[in-house]
Amino acid sequence: MFKLVSGNIDSTDPSLADRIYSFRHAFFVERMGWEACRKPDHRERDAFDGPDSFHVVGEQHSEIVAYARFLPTIRPHLLTHLYPEILQGAQAPSGPRIYEWTRQAIAPKRQETTQRDAFVKAVSGAIALAVAALDLEGLLIQFHPAMVARLIETDWDVEPLALPSMYLGESIIPVFARVTEQTLKTARTAFAAWPGSKLDVPEDLGGGPKTGWPERVVQ
Amino acid sequence: MRDISQIAFALLDRFRAAHCLSDIHKALQSYAIHFGYDSFILGTILWSRNQTFQECIKISDWPEEWQQRYQAQGYMRVDPVLRHMKGVVDPFLWHEAAQAAGSGDGGVVMNEARAFRLNEGFCVPFHQNDGSEAAISFGGEHMRLSPDEQAALHLVAIYAMSAVRTLTRPPPDIDRGPTPSASLTAREVECLKWSSAGKTAWEISVILSISRRTVEQYLTSAANKLQTVGRVHCVAEAIRRGIIA
Secondary structure (H helix, E strand, O other), X not given: OEEEEEOOHHHHOHHHHHHHHHHHHHHHHHHOOOHHHOOOOOOOOOOOOOOOOEEEEEEEXXXXXXEEXXXXXXXXXXXXXXXXXXXXXXXXXXXXXEEEEEEEEEOHHHHOOOOHHHHHHHHHHHHHHHHHHOOOOEEEEEEOOHXXXXXXXXXXXXXXXXXXXXXXXXXXXXXXXXXXXXXXXXXXXXXXXXXXXXXXXOOOOOOOOOOOOOOEEEO | OOOHHHHHHHHHHHHHOOOOHHHHXXXXXXXXXXXXXXXXXXXXXXXXXXXXXXXXXXXXXXXXHHHHHHHHOOHHHOXXXXXXXXXXXXXXXXXXXXXXHOOOOHXXXXXXXXXXXXXXXXXXXXXXXXXXXXXXXXXXXXXXXXXXXXXXXXXHHHHHHHHHHHHHOOOOOOOOOOOOOOXXXXXXXXXXXXXXXXXXXXXXXXXXXXXXXXXXXXXXXXXXXXXXXXXXXXXXXXXXXXXXX
């Protein structure tokens, strides 16, 4: 149901890459109205995408229903190169084991069902398990302050880096989110409540911090 | 002089260290001077359950008399702040809600609040996945919040609410069937505290200026929510869960 794939799928699995960028265009440009990201070929891919990033993809019946992108913080990322002012002078952590969680999306049809809450928790669980699989210290996230409460509810350890501020007319706050034992327990409970949930972590992760892992499935 | 973000982060540390709702209440009280509020209230509303005002409150620093008046007059139904919060995700000042409401029943609530020196205020709404709504409202006689102070108080509210949720949610217990929400109201917690201190229902009714029957109803309701039988068991369970110290 969920897969963690490295950014070099552009060359190793172009068909999946194409489906990901197509999903992103439909979600972020068509649905969320991010006109600055519109592309003539309807594939939303930006300058930050590359072989060193990761994608977390949730699929049902071969259709992408959930997505997230992890950008390495040892390269330009949103917080350093798009809106550093939202840090209001504070320092954000960075390093080879810290990634930036961006482009979080859940397909509209998964948002409208009565099991929305259970699915959203399963997605949060998949992200937490991906963090554990990659052995990360944590994730940088910039989002609406209302999302802080949602993350804390799924037992992430969320540290604010600055006060909420405005960016392009919307409220935004930068945080550093860590995964703890409790986050993982909650993730597994969420997976248990959403039948068929598992996170595929492939053998060859390419440009990530670890290489040569045996193929495994995290449940 | 510390800047407002450092002050907010220090308060967040207090919430992290909280063992019970009272710790959160005291932390909010001790930082009032930095933000200029005199009073605050924190509650969760399940509109579909037709809750009374008292049933919604988790933490309250409001003057007792104003709480009783608000409850007795059914102000939850007409309060422009509660109406306004249904439609917004961002925090707002009370006067913005009053302006949005225009003239009408809501004006009475705002005017009466002034009698208790709650002239101005700031409300932070929360919309939950389960359909419930929650809010923290800060009020005072002279509350003037700069944009930075509003942002700081917004952050404080988010972490206060999360801490309250964590402290009052039932522990996961897969052996039992679906458990009813153990979210005790502020009044139920208060009665439990006095009970744990050895007070009888009659003594608690005198202390809180409510009827003895009402005290017994609060204690019974708390016992049901904690799935306990009897006063002693209920108090013990409340202590075990960190609801009372």
